[in-house]
Amino acid sequence: MKAVRLEGVGSIALREVGKPAAGPDDLLVRIEACGVCGTDRHLFHGEFPCTPPVTLGHEFSGIVEAIGTGVSGFSVGDRVTGDPNIACGSCPHCHAGRINLCHNLIAIGIRRDGGFAEYVVLPQKQAFSLPKDLKPTHGAFCEPLGCCLHGLDLAQIRPGSSVAVLGGGVIGLLTVQLARLAGATTIILSTRQASRRALAEELGATATVDPSACDIIDTVVGASGLMPGGVNVVFECAGVRETVEQSMRLAKAGGTVVVVGVMPQGMKAEFEPFDLLFRELRVLGSFLNPFTHRRAADLIASGAIEIDKLISRHVTLEEAAAVIANPPAPGEVKVLVVPR
Numbered sequence: 001m002k003a004v005r006l007e008g009v010g011s012i013a014l015r016e017v018g019k020p021a022a023g024p025d026d027l028l029v030r031i032e033a034c035g036v037c038g039t040d041r042h043l044f045h046g047e048f049p050c051t052p053p054v055t056l057g058h059e060f061s062g063i064v065e066a067i068g069t070g071v072s073g074f075s076v077g078d079r080v081t082g083d084p085n086i087a088c089g090s091c092p093h094c095h096a097g098r099i100n101l102c103h104n105l106i107a108i109g110i111r112r113d114g115g116f117a118e119y120v121v122l123p124q125k126q127a128f129s130l131p132k133d134l135k136p137t138h139g140a141f142c143e144p145l146g147c148c149l150h151g152l153d154l155a156q157i158r159p160g161s162s163v164a165v166l167g168g169g170v171i172g173l174l175t176v177q178l179a180r181l182a183g184a185t186t187i188i189l190s191t192r193q194a195s196r197r198a199l200a201e202e203l204g205a206t207a208t209v210d211p212s213a214c215d216i217i218d219t220v221v222g223a224s225g226l227m228p229g230g231v232n233v234v235f236e237c238a239g240v241r242e243t244v245e246q247s248m249r250l251a252k253a254g255g256t257v258v259v260v261g262v263m264p265q266g267m268k269a270e271f272e273p274f275d276l277l278f279r280e281l282r283v284l285g286s287f288l289n290p291f292t293h294r295r296a297a298d299l300i301a302s303g304a305i306e307i308d309k310l311i312s313r314h315v316t317l318e319e320a321a322a323v324i325a326n327p328p329a330p331g332e333v334k335v336l337v338v339p340r
């Protein structure tokens with residue numbers, strides 16, 4: 001079968017590899033769609049730990065083609081989404097219920113072969129069913145939505161809350177939708193790209209800001225700003241220095257900052273510890289999707305999340321390596337690799 005292989009830092013190519021077989025507790029899944037993620041680009045550039053050679057792709061869904069002898073609850077022909085993050089279940093973090101911090105975490109598409117291929121092997125405990133009538137491309141959004149759900153859970157948004165979302169990529173635009181569903185009544189999204197601002201307003205943002213055209217701090221929290229004094233919750237969804245630094249200044253006293261965006265390892269940012277202390281900010285990292293994949297799949301199956309507008313284009317496996325090796329095109333939100 002064809003698979004997009006990361007062979008080392010800066011080296012990615014489509015290769016012909018053997019079709020994998022399902023072990024006793026595995027499903028063999030024929031990929032319907034697999035999303036290209038910023039993390040794939042970080043992996044390509046050596047900015048996120050991984051172990052090449054490996055087939056990339058951790059945001060996938062597809063149809064069960066074969067099942068191992070020990071599998072129950074799934075049948076050939078089922079549509080499934082895979083939670084790529086496999087926790088060991090036996091380290092101190094797993095025992096404490098914090099599976100995303102597992103010492104021995106192995107992610108499909110990062111440390112073992114993933115979904116930029118015709119088939120993927122999915123352990124049954126990582127598989128979640130999707131409706132047969134769901135659009136085949138929508139299941140690929142369960143993983144990013146699950147990550148956003150974890151951020152929402154940490155933020156503890158209550159009805160009437162004010163929220164700022166920094167970054168207009170797929171994580172930012174899913175977070176806007178979840179904040180709306182959680183009852184936030186002010187949702188401000190900041191991104192430089194006009195098309196993404198327009199999309200955010202369609203998806204539930206009550207206001208958008210172009211941080212390259214104004215002083216975002218003044219525009220949002222200034223005396224005559226959108227939310228004078230700051231917002232209850234800031235979601236950092238861009239993973240760049242500027243937005244990490246802005247996030248703490250946009251939160252109101254006693255507010256919460258949730259860092260969801262994946263930044264390159266080693267990136268530095270500045271903040272004033274006095275601000276953290278004096279304004280008693282709650283600054284939280286939100287990593288991966290612990291126990292949120294089922295809810296993400298149910299939300300997507302319910303139609304409560306707008307997915308089609310987030311899909312910029314479909315590409316083939318043949319085109320995928322070039323997409324990952326290059327920065328996203330302006331305005332692009334999510335590119336899906338669709339094998340056939």
Ligand SMILES: [Zn+2]
Pocket residue numbers: 037038039058059143144
């Ligand atoms: Zn991802």
Ligand SMILES: [Zn+2]
Pocket residue numbers: 087088089090091092093094095101102103104105
């Ligand atoms: Zn563990």
